[in-house]
Amino acid sequence: ARSIGDSGQGGQVLLSAQAWARAQLNAQNLDVSPIHMGTYRLPNEETVQFVQVLPTALSSKREFSKQSFRKCEQVMPGYYDAPQASSEIFVGFVLISMREELMLYEDIAQEVFSIFQTVLLGDLTKHNGYLCQEEEGTFMVVFSELESAVAFSTEFHASLLSCHWPESLAQTPSSDGLQARIGLFSGVPVEKRPHNTSGRADYFGPVLNRAARMAYAAHSGRTLIPHYLVERFGSELQEKYVLQSVGQHAFKGIDTLFDVDDIALSQTQAPPILSTVTLERFNALLLEGMKGGGPS
Structure with a gap:
């Protein structure tokens, strides 16, 4: 705790992520707003996620509240390092593929989910990505550069394949190791x-x-990307990745058709994507709507 306190500047309220989680559990209606400041290496080599806590009345000034930390080194990004919305x-x-099936093996699941997240964070850091949130096996990540996003979303599959998984995983439907489904x-x-x-x-x-929607349409071990992003690839990226068109699709809740590509580091047959409306079905629904009929 003292090391964390020594890292802050005057006027900062700085907690570890674990301490902030405990504070939320033990206090109701906290009138404060947290800001994730990133992960830092302390002088004792311990790594800690910092959370800065501001009074809610000052939270509108959060864009001006970043200060450098003392006696520590940043190793993973925080809120201020994440891409801007402008x-x-x-x-x-x-x-996480087959997460619900794995949850039937509770002790094993917790161990392998932790490994999955550790590998993900390592690859994110390598490719300058930022983890926004994780909820029930779904991770939302962001990048400021297309090349970084594509590199992460293809290399992460390879990282999972080369990962050392516990022998107990052989008892589960994911006996060969966890896989991911990714959409960009x-x-x-x-x-x-x-x-x-x-x-x-x-x-x-x-x-x-x-x-x-892209991610939920992907199969295990696959990454889906809209073709308009592929069109922005230079020759180097075109040569680095294996790109396969999987057709033109509409997604639930989106009233636009997209050309979709499967992108990978090696040549394997891309399976048909999941949970979408094909061009033919989209046109049929559109025609029904023009005639005044409802979708079937």
């Missing part, structure tokens, strides 16, 4: 603000829903 961002949703999309968010409980950067706008 320009295009690249959003990825990462889903880009856009300018409507807003960025700290999450009410974690203090991590939270974004709002249609780009989030579209990235999530």
Whole structure:
């Protein structure tokens, strides 16, 4: 605790993420707002996630409250390092494949989910990404550069394949190791603000829903990306990745058709994507609507 206190500047209320979580459990109606400041290495080599706590009355001044920390080194980004909402961002949703089936093996699940998140954070840091939130096996990540987003979303699959998984996983449907389903999309968010409980950067706008739909349409071990992003690849990226068109699709809650590509580091046959409306079905529904009929 003293090391954390020594890292802050005058006037800062600085907690570890664990201490902040306990404070929320033990106190009702806290009139404060958290800001996730990132992960730091302390002089004793311990790594700690810092959360700065501001009185709610001052939370509107959060954009001006960042200060450098003393006697420690930042190793993972925080709220202020996450992409700004004023320009295009690249959003990825990462889903743990077969999570519900694994939850039947509670002790094993907790261990392997922790390994999954550790590998994810390592690859995110390598590619300058930021973890916004994790909820029930769904991770939302953001990048400021297309190349970084694509590199993470393809290399993460390889990292999972090369990971050393516990022998107990052989008892489960994921006996060969955990896999991920990933979807990417880009856009300018409507807003960025700290999450009410974690203090991590939270974004709002249609780009989030579209990235999530891409992920839920992906198979285990696959990444889906809209073709308009592929068209922005230079020759180097075109040569680095294996790109396969999986057709033109509409997604639930989105009234636009998208050309979708499967992107990978190696040549494997891309399976048909899940949970979408094909072009033919989209046109049929559109025609029914023009005739005054409802969708079947």
